[in-house]
Amino acid sequence: MKLKVNARFWVETDKGPFLGFGRVELLEKIGKLGSISKAASSMNMSNRQAWHLVDSMNAKTHDPLVITQTGGKGGGGAQLTPAGEKAINMFRKLEKEMSEYIDQATNNLDY
Template identity: 45%
Template sequence: MNYKIKSRIWIEVDNHVFLGEGRIQLLKAVDQEGSLSKAAKSLNLSYKKAWHLLNSMNSSGKEPVTTNTIGGKGGGGTLLTEYGKKLIDTFDTINKNCWAFLDQELEHLKKIS
């Protein structure tokens, strides 16, 4: 038998999603692109959806996850805050540790099957 465990992790605040894999991907894309519109495009998200997700994270966290720079000659942009970078690292660690645990538990299942 070829068993698989399927799982997705998300973190809620006051019964609303704060972080999940998709939101973390968006934060990583913002960090890489320096722009919400470019980040949204790279993930095949509409700007409106990306803005909604980012706004939700900014209003749900203890600090904003991004800051905006005003346009000008080079145009404006969206930058990740240190808090936003720490959230990515923390979520990635939680996710990695969870998968390690699930893999270990799957090995127990394989032994009894």
């Protein structure tokens, strides 16, 4: 019998959950698409939920992860900030390190 270890993690602040897989995916899509609503749609997520997550993440940091512009002649949009890029990079680095550790732990299982 072959065993495999699986794990999920998230990052919290003293104010509660900050980053997890879904939140990081949302940030990445906002960075790529330039819009919270387009990012939400691409993830089959409601606009309300996406806005809630963005507001929640922004409220837990000194610098916002996402900034928004209201509509107008050129339309509104959203932009990932340097703090947002840093948060994504931190999470993806942790993900890689956790994956490597889990692979090693799986190889050392004795059952």
